[in-house]
Amino acid sequence: MKAIVYNKYGSPDVLNLREVDKPIPEDHQVLVKIHAGSLNYGNLVLLKGEPFLARFAFGLLKPKYPIPGGDIAGRVAAVGKDVKQFQPGQEVFGDLSRAGWGGFAEYVSVPESALALKPENITFEEAAAVPMAAVTALQGLRDKGKIKAGQKVLINGASGGVGTFAVQIAKAYGAEVTGVCSTRNLEILRSIGADHVIDYTKEDFTEKGQKYDLILGVNGHHPISAYKRSLNANGTFVHVGGSGAQLFQTMTLGPWFSLTGRNKMSSLLQRQNQNDLIYIKELLEAGKVKPVIDKTFKMSEVEEAFKYFEQGHAQGKVVITV
Structure with missing residues (x-):
């Protein structure tokens, strides 16, 4: 599969689009075919290794998680035998920040607790802007x-x-x-x-x-x-x-x-929480909340997307289509 990979901290220039092995879901994991992702401040911390204290979580000398990307939306491709909440074919969205990241790729395997069913009234791009x-x-x-x-x-x-x-x-x-x-x-x-x-x-x-x-x-x-x-x-x-x-x-x-x-x-230190994501899903379905998207980039344009995002002037969210 194709994925955005980096092996050292730095500017967006260290990001590369490469072919890597497609993940195989473990018993408790869901394999998601990713349709879209989005950028958050945490992506910049992950990329640059700054502030330095963050490296104790993300890797002291080099990135612990070689594929960045936290917010995703996509479709369930397969599930492990212990997965209870999801089944192949369902549309989902989620936050991978406590599940190894890896969202800027064609597939990712994550615990089911990182995901929720995607609201039916929004697109994959809109859903990826949310978590x-x-x-x-x-x-x-x-x-x-x-x-x-x-x-x-x-x-x-x-x-x-x-x-x-x-x-x-x-x-x-x-x-x-x-x-x-x-x-x-x-x-x-x-x-x-x-x-x-x-x-x-x-x-x-x-x-x-x-x-x-x-x-x-x-x-x-x-x-x-x-x-x-x-x-x-x-x-x-x-x-x-x-x-x-x-x-x-x-x-x-x-x-x-x-x-x-x-x-x-x-x-506040935000924590990934499935129940909170489900609550947001309900607000989205009720029309009380809608994502605001500034720009959408292709996965091959991730370096450009990061450079735009780090300027700090985005109106709403910056989205990556996979």
């Missing part, structure tokens, strides 16, 4: 943020992969949602249901005096004190992405702010 980003948004809002109907919620960095899902999931929970993005993305946020939009190139939401019950920081460079200033008395800030300095402050000062005041400030 990591949507589950990250869900876990940030629901698990860390304790979102409730009627709350005022702000999504900073609302036009990227996680952000576009966060806006829609927050709306599905009945929140009043404000999205922060650049000028060119304002209409995208309005089209997916944001109640209010703020153009960060023209105004700083932390200086407006508006208070929020929950802020999800998906991108940005504000100090944690600025977020705290924008929270209601019992408000919550959840760091999902953004500058390294912002993450450091959230991890070091966040617990102090949480202990000494009524605000809760924490960071």
